[in-house]
Each structure stands twice: as C-alpha cells, then as structure tokens.
Amino acid sequence: MMNRRALAGLLFLSLPMSALAQLKLPELPSFGAVMEQLPFKTMESTRISMDIRSVFGGQEYDIRDSFARIDLNVRPDAGGRYRCSGDVDGRYLTGEIEPYGDSFRLWGSGLNIDMRKYGSDRWEISGFVDEADGSKHISIALRQRWGPGTYSIFExxxxxxxxxxxxxASISGDMDPKRFGKKSLAILGLFVAVLEAEADKPQPKP
Known part of the structure; x- marks a missing residue:
C-alpha cells in the first residue's frame, strides 16, 4: 500500500507546468539572517597597541594607547599601594590599587576590581567597570607565556x-568594543603596570 508521502509526490509530479508555476514555495531566509541566529558572530575588531613605560627609574609608569585615547600614570605609594590617574577617551580616571596577600584591588570612581593570583603562572582580573554605556562586568585571565612578565589573554x-x-611592557592584540570597553582596557593596562612595578622592586639579598 502506497504511503501518503509517496502519493503526494506522484500527485505533485502529475501537475501540469502551468499549475507548478503558480505554486508559491516558502521563501528561504537570507545568509545574513541565518548568521544572526547562530550562537557566534564575527568580532568587530579594534586594534590594541598599548605601551607601558617605566619613568624616573621605576618611580612611575606611563600607560598610553593612542588608538583608544588612553593616557594614564601609576605611582607607587606607601604601604605597597599604587595611585593612578589620567585620561581614558576624554574621561578622567583616578583610583588606588592596594595589595592584599598575593592579590590587588583597584578602588575608584565607578571601579571595584580585583586581580587575584592563581598558582605561579596565572592572574585573573574581575569586577565591575563603569563604562560610557553603563556598568559592565569583566573577567580577564592572564596566562604566563614564555616567562615572567609575558602573558596571553583569550576572552x-x-x-x-x-x-x-x-x-x-606592551599589550597588543584586538578587542570587540561592544563587549570590552576602553575603560576596561585601561584597567588591564593599570594592573600590568603594577605587575611590572612589583617585578622591578629590588629583591632582598639572601
């Protein structure tokens, strides 16, 4: 006995060409519409080219990225703390970075960020950042590459x-400005500067 699908197929093939031409088949979605429904999308890339330079023999550190309009300064302070100030895309930023254990915390206007150490070769930066388009949570893992002071970031x-x-030091790569703001990039630069400052401290003699 012929099933329903086979019977429908025979009826379709038996229709005259004039009738087939009048049939309205469902319109297939465009390639762009299909891509919009996929869980991944192409990243809108912005170049990162940040320099972190020691000045006055390590008494201060300048952080600059001309593309992101970042110009910051980090200065060691009493009690192992660091003070930071400068400009991020036309917005003034100021704050204080204080140590606790093997970790650091950044306090300031619209800032509450921690950088914690995990093992001997990994740091993680996490917290909330007051970006130009609202508060955003960031989580950045710095994994040591070849040796101290060199890290890879894939987020x-x-x-x-x-x-x-x-x-x-320098930070180079790409970021999606819709997911990762300029202030977040500046905070990454601040913490890398702190890691540089800590590495540059005179080591106690054995």
Missing part, C-alpha cells in the same frame, strides 16, 4: 599578548 571580545622589554 570573549578580547585577544591580546603582554610582552616585556626590560622594565617596559
């Missing part, structure tokens, strides 16, 4: 490498 909206040159 949603952020792919970068941290390199070290003597007492200076």
């Amino acid at each position: 949603s909206g952020l792919s970068a490498d941290v390199s070290r040159f003597g007492k200076d």
